[in-house]
Amino acid sequence: MVTEVMAGAIRVAVLIPCFNEELAIGKVIADFRAALPQADIYVFDNNSSDRTAAVACAAGAFVRAERTQGKGSVVRRMFADVDADVYVMVDGDATYDAASAVGMIDLLLRDHLDMVVGTRIAEADDAYRRGHRFGNQLLTQSVSNLFGRQFSDMLSGYRAFSPAIRQVIPGDVQRLRNGNGIDDTCA
Numbered sequence: 001m002v003t004e005v006m007a008g009a010i011r012v013a014v015l016i017p018c019f020n021e022e023l024a025i026g027k028v029i030a031d032f033r034a035a036l037p038q039a040d041i042y043v044f045d046n047n048s049s050d051r052t053a054a055v056a057c058a059a060g061a062f063v064r065a066e067r068t069q070g071k072g073s074v075v076r077r078m079f080a081d082v083d084a085d086v087y088v089m090v091d092g093d094a095t096y097d098a099a100s101a102v103g104m105i106d107l108l109l110r111d112h113l114d115m116v117v118g119t120r121i122a123e124a125d126d127a128y129r130r131g132h133r134f135g136n137q138l139l140t141q142s143v144s145n146l147f148g149r150q151f152s153d154m155l156s157g158y159r160a161f162s163p164a165i166r167q168v169i170p171g172d173v174q175r176l177r178n179g180n181g182i183d184d185t186c187a
Helices: 002-007 022-035 052-058 071-081 100-110 132-147 165-177 182-186
Strands: 012-018 040-045 062-065 086-089 115-117 159-161
Touching: 012 022, 012 052, 012 071, 022 040, 022 052, 022 100, 040 052, 040 071, 052 062, 071 086, 071 165, 086 100, 100 115, 100 159
Parallel strands: 012 040, 012 086, 040 062
Antiparallel strands: 086 159, 115 159
């Protein structure tokens, strides 16, 4: 499976929703370009007040704007606008290991899954905002106990998806309109 991805036989789109990620977005694009050289990399800027879009463009990404504020609006727009065989969605804050995308895609394709969830780099200083690590661990453990699923970072912004996601995301438009709920919608 990885051979087909690296040869470009499987179209991979890296989707990066961004809001004020000027300092990190260049590294994120470079890291994913190195890990997935055949992938198309898209940055969807959500009204950043810094130079996120300019830095992303200079780094070689396709840059698109989503004016409706909120991650849910951006994610909805990404899946409406981009066609691919595999989607890799990652936050633009450089808290995820780009090299892990290859294994995530392999698992997705090999096991015929619709989604694989990646985890944050725990050592990154900004991987979790204050209090979020505890909250994420509590929520993740609760969901694992209730539903018997094993997650290590349920609210992760790093996921690989099959094209089936394009049918799921637009179906939850009202919930996503307010810009909230996308991470737990995808969980």
